[in-house]
Amino acid sequence: MTGLMIPGWPMWLHHPWLQLVLTTPVLVWAGNSFFINAWKARHAATMDTLVSLGTGTAFVYSLFPTLYPSGLPPKGCAPMCTLRRQR
Secondary structure, three states, rough: OOOOOOOOOOOOHHOHHHHHHHHHHHHHHHHHHHHHHHOOOOOOOHHHHHHHHHHHHHHHHHHHHHOOOOHHHHHOHHHHHOOOOOO
């Protein structure tokens, strides 16, 4: 959901709700064993913990602009980066 145009791809594939519908079953089906094993080993850091934290965080992070498209600045952090104090 970067807003980039990919040459040769139809525009309907860029729709955020379609991407959410296609991504959710993949995360649940393919990541099921990682999430279960990470929960079982909750007092130890395993590779399952790393994979489940990474994919879960990326999924939740991508939910925010899908549900609240105007909640993020249009140019990312560029306005915030230019507000640094001049010396």
